[in-house]
Amino acid sequence: MAMAANLTTVQPHHRFDEARLADYLAARLSNFKPPLTVQQFLGTSVNPAFMLHSPGRNFVLRKRAVPKKGSSLAESIERDFALITALHKAGLPVGTPHFACTDEQVIGTPFYLLDYIPGRHFRDPNLPGMDPKQRNAIYEAMAAALAQVHALDPALTGLPLNGGGKEYLARQIATLGEQFRANRTDEIGAMERLLEWLPANIPPQQASALMHGNFRLENLIFHPSEPRVIAILDWDLALIGHPFADLAINCMPYRVTIPGMGSLQGIDFIDSGIPGEPDYIAAYCRHSADPAIRENGIPHWNFYLAFALFRVAVMAQGILKRGQEKGPGNPAMKAYASVVRSVANQAWNMVDGGDD
Template sequence: MAASADLTPVQPQHRFDEARLAAYLADHLPDFRLPLNVQQFRGGGANPAFLLHAPGRSYVLRKRTLPKKGLDIAASTARDFGLISALHEAALPVAAPRLVCADASVIGTPFYLLDHVPGRHFRDPNLPGMDPKQRHALYDAMAAALAQIHALPPAQTGLPANGDGQDYLVRQIAALIEQYRGNRTEEIAPMERLLDWLPAHVPAERTATLMHGNFRIDNLVFHPAEPQVVAVLDWDLALIGHPLADLAINCMPYRVTIPGMGSLQGLDFIESGIPGEADYVAAYCRHAGRPAPEEGGIAHWNFYLAFALFRVAVMAQGIVKRSQAAGNGTAPPAPALKAYAAVVRSVSHQAWHLVDGGDD
């Protein structure tokens, strides 16, 4: 079951008519029985998740409060459910899909339902409470799960291809540049350089795979006792893109410290048992059937890292801009706002150093 630390009562802004939901499930799920108890998972942002307890069964309900670009909420919800259904059919580690509901009158918005997958859920990438051998095995399992995702033929996902991984990078960089320019609150020299450098240096490798888009250890459920990923969560950002961009995003805890999120910066990797970035990337290559990095298995790795770092900086800048626009009444505390502004500066310097080799 989910740990109690992962759950809260349903938050006021996400409450719905639980009796109406229970009646709907009783009509549409053959094995559903009353009574129904509802709790909310922590986090989730604009796409919250809820744990539904019923006699003998537990489910996860996901709903969207914001649609994907170009879709309404009903179509976005159907897309998410269709992807998870395709991944489950392909034997990837995802929860079994149960139903999708387009009728907004049930809980106020379309939603879908999955089986709840019991197991271990770690919010901190440092894996406190584990011994070095356990930590190493869990990170190896994470690398294996990411390689398994990337090995699925894109046609089996049901997602639109929209070109290949190179096209994905071109589109994403253009969108991030536009987003950053719209949210810019000060001129940061390395960010200005990255705005020109990144679109001019997209690698020519034409490959396309399923990308999770937010593959982190806190989006994984591990087997209760074994070093095995039994469910990958949070597929809201999934699309057909570039596997190395996905891997670089996965490696961000090695590079970045973001307020409220765990980081691997400054960790003693030998003592902890957690592989360093190079060893983790080598493990991914092994599971993905790529040559080791030192044997040419990953070309232009610094570009993909710079892209992922730039993405983090743009997201942090968006928080700074929105916080300033919100005014004192709803903005985060000044220290938090200052911390996000510092993330933009430090991460952009790191990204530019990777691609330029400079020290500014």
């Protein structure tokens, strides 16, 4: 799939003065040459990205639509850029960072600039048009890239460590619980039991790592001809947390179908070549830098799956509540209501059993 298929004209609510940006880039980059043309990347990210075309050189501009909690837009952009810079320095596959701009006079909001990395970008996790061997190799490469992220020393990222692993899980479960209670629209027995069970059953094993937070096929750029990840995109949710939670979030297409996002449910894994969840987890373990994981796999995997499913249910509940506040009659809200209940039941079945 060509990268051009993932570009569109700049959407009206994201437009900015391209001539002013071109002047700014000419003053900041010695190798920048006009004219400048701008396109927007398609995607579900809240924070948009843009392709900047200039003669002989292309760049990616990222800005934020929403600041991180407790930060201004400028502080959020500076934090994002500092992380990308640290990851690039540490050898993770990200675009070469150039600068962060907090002067809102340039395009109306803070932004940062990276080199564009050409390659293959797959939006559909089913990988249509590939043969089974190619699909298997792509998933093997994705597992290897996630293991590479988790192998990085968290201290090199510059992100707050906040106790990492177990403390991340405890904080996340508490925060998600508060969000669900604030947005509750129906009584769902499985969610009520998860709210009690999850904080009381956090696995004892401590593991702390850089979490991408939204690691999925759509956020990866692959080599033009090889099954190898050459860029990891969309680090907006990155933090120091638990690697197995990150892996479980990565595995959600195996478990749920969310409106507007890809799913692997109903796939024939033998005929397609796409590894089933156990085989994908095994691939991650093979590539892990931790000998214990390579030898023994992942203990308490059902807990991490239940946590990730719980997270999906809470997010879907928030979308449902906001949709209902805008007024009745939106058919998409029925789909989200179904997601909340079915995913909550699936999460509870992971750890106990019984639907509601």
